[in-house]
Amino acid sequence: MTAPGQLVVHPDARAVAEAAAARLATTLVTAQAERGSAAVVLTGGRGGNGLLTALAGSPARDSVDWSRLDVWWGDERFLPEGDPERNVTQATEALLRDVPLDAARVHPMPAADGADVDEAAAAYAERLAAAAGPADHGPVPAFDVLLLGVGPDTHVASLFPEHPGVRESERTVVGVHGAPKPPPTRISLTLPAIRSAREVWLLAAGADKAPAVATALSGAGEIQAPAAGAYGRARTLWLLDSAAAGQLPPDLAPPVSS
Numbered sequence: 001m002t003a004p005g006q007l008v009v010h011p012d013a014r015a016v017a018e019a020a021a022a023r024l025a026t027t028l029v030t031a032q033a034e035r036g037s038a039a040v041v042l043t044g045g046r047g048g049n050g051l052l053t054a055l056a057g058s059p060a061r062d063s064v065d066w067s068r069l070d071v072w073w074g075d076e077r078f079l080p081e082g083d084p085e086r087n088v089t090q091a092t093e094a095l096l097r098d099v100p101l102d103a104a105r106v107h108p109m110p111a112a113d114g115a116d117v118d119e120a121a122a123a124y125a126e127r128l129a130a131a132a133g134p135a136d137h138g139p140v141p142a143f144d145v146l147l148l149g150v151g152p153d154t155h156v157a158s159l160f161p162e163h164p165g166v167r168e169s170e171r172t173v174v175g176v177h178g179a180p181k182p183p184p185t186r187i188s189l190t191l192p193a194i195r196s197a198r199e200v201w202l203l204a205a206g207a208d209k210a211p212a213v214a215t216a217l218s219g220a221g222e223i224q225a226p227a228a229g230a231y232g233r234a235r236t237l238w239l240l241d242s243a244a245a246g247q248l249p250p251d252l253a254p255p256v257s258s
């Protein structure tokens, strides 16, 4: 494990989004050059949508070969297709509708339209397993970058403190019941699936995230602080603004990057 990972602190949320967008474009281009294609796992919330909006408005967007990119999701709010609160709806509006993706390589989590959330989670796990190759790390394909927002309670994806999903050690995807953040019913990758990614980037901006960031980076357990259990095989990157980094112990807090 590479915890606590590398910390980068920017002045504000906009700088985090812009720097993360530029970094993502560079990482995807590098993966495409080295391995022919790339795979990214998106997150919802302020951090994830801010990054996608920044990438949509950045010249770096044109450096990515969008037709050679697989797009997966780390979690989804289990709501009807097209619901404005679904992470896929928000990602589509922020960026995905504006770039020439191959529709067959875009893999949204199932919508709630009459489906059972546990069956929907199992179906997504099967889709991941079908895309995994023999050289991949378990029953999920090789993710180059997996993005996570960090919630004020330290949740990542839809893995909440002390909830059953954060304890899952076998399955790659779980249905989430009774989430403390609305909507209560969700689908989430599990920590083992998250940890199969080459790079995991955790995004947090705003003073409301400062206690969560400090807790996760100060030795908390992953059951109590799911963000503490999110790390990548090659790299774990915490992309923060100075407000979210504001409660880090002095020995952990790096200087602010412009």
Ligand SMILES: O=C1O[C@H](COP(=O)(O)O)[C@@H](O)[C@H](O)[C@H]1O
Pocket (backbone or CB within 6 Å): 043, 044, 045, 046, 047, 048, 075, 076, 077, 087, 148, 149, 150, 151, 152, 156, 157, 158, 181
């Ligand atoms: O509900 C969710 O929240 C988290 C964190 O969102 P934020 O707005 O606090 O950054 C997000 O990462 C997750 O994808 C989403 O479903």
